[in-house]
Amino acid sequence: MDEKDEPVEYRQTRYKAPDGATEILLIRHGASAPARADRPFPHVDGQADPDLAPEGREQADRVADRLADEKLDALYVTPLRRTAQTAAPLARRLGLEPRVEPGMREVFLGEWEGGLFRKKVADNDPLAQRMWAEERWDVIPGAEGTEAFAARVEESLTRLAAAHAGGRIAVFTHGGVIAQALAATTGARPFAFLAPDNASISLLVRIGDLSSIRGFNDVSHLDWSVPAPLT
Secondary structure: OOHHHOOOOOOOOOOOOOOOOEEEEEEEOOOEOOOEOOEOOOEEOOEEOOOEOHHHHHHHHHHHHHHOOOOOOEEEEOOOHHHHHHHHHHHHHHOOOOEEOHHHOOOOOHHHOOOHHHHHHHOOOHHHHHHHHHOOHHHOOOOOOHHHHHHHHHHHHHHHHHHOOOOEEEEEEOHHHHHHHHHHHHOOOOOOOOOOOOOOEEEEEEEOOEEEEEEEEEOHHHOOOOOOOOO
16 A cells, blocks of 8 residues: 555644634632631722732742743733732742733622621521522622623633733632633533632633633642643
């Protein structure tokens, strides 16, 4: 049999993002300070703005260890300082100045801001039970509308992906935002991806208005294991 007559083989290969796609690492901030009734969190534009807890700062260092050798075109944080504090060690390692992206801030919790949300959930408050059952943030009095929250997260991700087409960026953000982004990508229930762990890494690939998930809640860098490169 001549070489030209050899059957053509089609092998399985490792995933490669399509040309022009943007890889978006969604990194949840490290653990923040505990909520206490006698020490309410400060606020920024009406939203609770706690510092990182000591364990959150250690988690931030581990994120930096994990991603220090990655090629990243930009780092983004939200107006809430726990994301900037989580990004800071990696920003120093890479020599990048984080950019503030307001659209990726956490969902506004209305009357349950300032740490009260944690208490209501811990107490199994009837409204908290209803929130989980209906999978809507706006069950909370004064909270951000579910549709409005989804729209601003989508607008922000679309704009960031277009600004870095063909590249890779890291967005330090919040658990509710990550859950919303992944639920929208898969068409899943609104709370299907709640709650990613503190300092976890999830990976979206976006091109145009199409998006796919390539990783969710990666915490291998927090388990005292040898860091593995994200691909």
